[in-house]
Amino acid sequence: MRIDKYLWCIRMFKTRSIATDACKKGHVKIEGSNVKPSKEVFGTEKIIVRKNQINYQIIVMDIPPNRVGAKLVDLYRKDITPKEEFEHLELLKYSKDYYRKKGTGRPTKKDRRDIDEYTDDTYIEENHGTE
Template sequence: MRVDKYLWCVRYFKTRSKATDAAKKGRIRVNNDIVKPARDVYPGDIIQVRKDQIDYKIEVLDLPPSRVGNKLVNLYRMDRTPAEAFEAKKLISLNQDYYRRKGEGRPTKKDRRDLTDLLRQEEE
């Protein structure tokens, strides 16, 4: 099964065209190789998908016959995404909400530098 069709079938993308676009932009890897949308996937493959600032890691368990319901998705894939990825996304969204209120315009260079300095301090 094509990698774009597989990701659409297991509900990582809302449409196949969005899955195809992600593959064309290099956001999908199979076994650590950047792939084209037509690359076939097989049970046992590890797929990495960069979507919404999260690096999802999926193990293919089986190939679905077509798009499956939300309750059946776990029969066809095992999600190996680390929990830290979701926490980081939550922190980024909270930071953006606090830092820049809606309607205040784009951040200035000084704002960006201050934010970079703050993030460096948190890493240390």
């Protein structure tokens, strides 16, 4: 079975065309090497799929005849993704929300100047002289 069809069948991607695009962009690897969407998948192969900033690691248990229900997915794949991948995603979420609340828009001029003043020592020297 083709890798793009396999990833669609085990519900890794919502559509087969999204799975194909992921393969073309290099987000799918088998045994550490990038694959084309037409690459054949066999049992006991290790697949790494980069999706939503997480590297999912999957071992092929069996080849499904067609797209399977969510409850039957574990018959055809074994997920060995380390917990650190999910923890890393949580840290990214917290780092994005640190400075500005969601929906507050762009920084104002004052916010930008405060940021520049905090991050750049040359701003102090140019605008306030040497201290």
